Amino acid sequence: MVEARSDLFCKSSGSVSLEEYQALIKETDRFHDDSFTPIIFGLFGEVGSIMSASKKYQRETKAYIGYKEAVEEEFGDALWYYTALCRRLSESISELFYAAVDDQSSGVIAACDHENAPLSQLMTAKYLENLDCSLLSLGAVTAEMLKIDDFKKIKKETLVDFARVYLQALQSTDLSFARIIKGNVRKAFGRFSNPRIDDLPDFDLEFPEEEQLPRKFEIEITERKNGRSYMRWNGVFIGSSLADNIKDPDGYRFHDVFHFAHAAILHWSPTFRALIKQKRKSNPLFDETQDSGRAIVVEEGLTAWIFSYAKDVDYFNGHDSISFDVLKTIEKFIRGYEVEKCPLKLWENAILQAYDVFRKIKENNGGIVIGDRDSRTLTFRSIGGKNDD
Structure with a gap:
């Protein structure tokens, strides 16, 4: 059952397969397969929420309770919409993230459960840069998608660009990619999936x-x-x-x-x-x-x-x-x-x-x-x- 698989996915320790995440999260997508506009709008909105949460933290520091959890949730929601978009374009997010880090190796790409190391192949702060710069880049590449007349024609290169700046922003926040993904799966299934009584x-x-x-x-x-x-x-x-x-x-x-x-x-x-x-x-x-x-x-x-x-x-x-x-x-x-x-x-x-x-x-x-x-x-x-x- 989907519920059981998602539960095991959330409880598992260690790195998380992006291929498995993409397959699982499909079950929580309530939009029509041909619906692109709400997906793009949703992605843009979640990126804006990441930037807003970061602004609040910089302005209020300790007074902004729950900053880490809030940013983790927004990063997870942004990944959900990005994954939903990639599925509609028949693209694998695993392959896109591979391309984003210029990794030519084979195998299954995974989100690492260590902070400041978004991918298991990326154990150093190779792309670490100023948080503001990372978030501005993330907002810019998302805004570029809005300019495309036909969302079905979004190019693979644009999706790779988003994956790259997403990882840069993620590393700049010192958060665990695996924790973000697991939290997003729990949230999505808890909200949209009818639970089995047993x-x-x-x-x-x-x-x-x-x-x-x-x-x-x-x-x-x-x-x-x-x-x-x-x-x-x-x-x-x-x-x-x-x-x-x-x-x-x-x-x-x-x-x-x-x-x-x-x-x-x-x-x-x-x-x-x-x-x-x-x-x-x-x-x-x-x-x-x-x-x-x-x-x-x-x-x-x-x-x-x-x-x-x-x-x-x-x-x-x-x-x-x-x-x-x-x-x-x-x-x-x-x-x-x-x-x-x-x-x-x-x-x-x-x-x-x-x-x-x-x-x-x-x-x-x-x-x-x-x-x-x-x-x-x-x-x-x-x-x-x-x-x-």
Whole structure:
């Protein structure tokens, strides 16, 4: 399976084959094979992002937190678009990088995992030069591609020029080429590839049943005349009654739906665990670091932030994807917690399923939320009615 190969690729140590990278990354390319314009624009944009990140670092030095990670990500994204372009032009990036370093040897070219040594054949700072000069050259050669009337006619020499200045810029930043490539594969597959259920983490499987989130659950949500929502699970009321707590009603009183989605689809929800009193107390470390106050605050804060965003996009009605910027912000929110092991594509699935149920709950002023951890789904059923898939 592609997912398994990409996982091994990311975990492997040592140098990375550019041929394998080009073959793998094809699986994450959602553009049509004849689409050149968005690829060129994307490449130009990512090169600009590299230059922007470098500018921020030079201006703010230590105040610019995460500079290295940001530049690594932008270099990886630029390589992704470059590779997508080369594939459309039937060019091998391995051969292009060979040509870029004037290497006539045979074999498989690879990205080295040592810093300041982008290729395994290039173990010295042969092309090392001023970072600003390298980045200006990278921007210039990318801009030349924009001037070509027919992108299908981009010459091999131009692609080799890009590979050469890309390596020069990379060496000038003292970054590991292999680390950049591995990070880009993780990002691309985590964002675009539908994960196999069997490959996804199950965070409480090794704990006693009474400390696990329920594998299947049905929770009834009702609204009373006072405008507050109430929840009942297995005939017992759970949690507190909720109001929207805002001047203009927006349905946030039903926001526990999002925690239920986290539990069913991500197999994570410290808030839901607290509601049903199924924290993992048999392991004090998990109880303290994954199931207690701070983790609950993180989930509640993240839920409120996504809700504020969702209000501006009609609660994701009609959407089949989530902005990558939103997903990257989520990634920062959950850093350090077990759920960070879930790919961003799974987060996207959780959000879209959650808001589909939320809209129906809001429309009906209540309903039954059905969670199934085995299938990683969340569905809605009207009270006294049939499932609404």
